[in-house]
Amino acid sequence: MSERRLPIAPLSRQGFAGFGDVVETEGQAHYPINAGTAERYDDLATVEVAAAGGRPIISICRAAPHALPIRLRLMERHPLSSQAFIPLSAVPFLVVVAPAGGPLELEKVVAFRSNGRQGVNYRRGTWHHPLLALERVCDFLIVDRGGQGENCEEVSIADQNLLLVEP
Numbered sequence: 001m002s003e004r005r006l007p008i009a010p011l012s013r014q015g016f017a018g019f020g021d022v023v024e025t026e027g028q029a030h031y032p033i034n035a036g037t038a039e040r041y042d043d044l045a046t047v048e049v050a051a052a053g054g055r056p057i058i059s060i061c062r063a064a065p066h067a068l069p070i071r072l073r074l075m076e077r078h079p080l081s082s083q084a085f086i087p088l089s090a091v092p093f094l095v096v097v098a099p100a101g102g103p104l105e106l107e108k109v110v111a112f113r114s115n116g117r118q119g120v121n122y123r124r125g126t127w128h129h130p131l132l133a134l135e136r137v138c139d140f141l142i143v144d145r146g147g148q149g150e151n152c153e154e155v156s157i158a159d160q161n162l163l164l165v166e167p
Contacts, residue, residue, distance in 0.1 A: 007167040011112040019097040019126045021045035023119035045121035048082040049145035057146035063133035070164040075104050075127045076154045081145030086119035088139040094132035100125035104155050
């Protein structure tokens with residue numbers, strides 16, 4: 001099987017709209033709080049966790065860095081909830097996604113580079129690769145679902161020769 005090189009686009013609200021939300025403050029409405037000493041940015045992502053009696057949970061993930069080029073190894077999706085990753089380290093990272101719905105369609109896999117201040121919220125059922133930190137170990141705040149039920153479906157793509165490369 002021949003190698004398929006997957007270019008990496010800058011992460012933007014418009015480019016990512018079919019997969020979920022870009023979680024960032026840039027260009028978002030906000031208002032002062034705490035006697036004017038802070039700005040609050042509300043409703044930056046749609047959190048979906050209530051299916052099958054789920055509840056929201058907040059976690060932290062520490063991701064090891066990867067160097068480009070990166071050979072993709074698996075994709076996963078969460079049929080019962082959205083899943084948000086908000087960077088705490090302000091270091092760029094990669095986001096690899098494919099449309100929600102039926103089986104994974106490899107020809108529809110796309111890649112984005114976060115500037116390190118942008119997080120993502122994968123819409124319920126959106127196919128995505130596990131975190132791909134760049135440069136150094138990075139911490140991420142995760143907002144997703146806790147509760148009963150199978151909420152992670154994984155598909156190995158290690159034999160598909162998908163390679164992430166700089167544009």
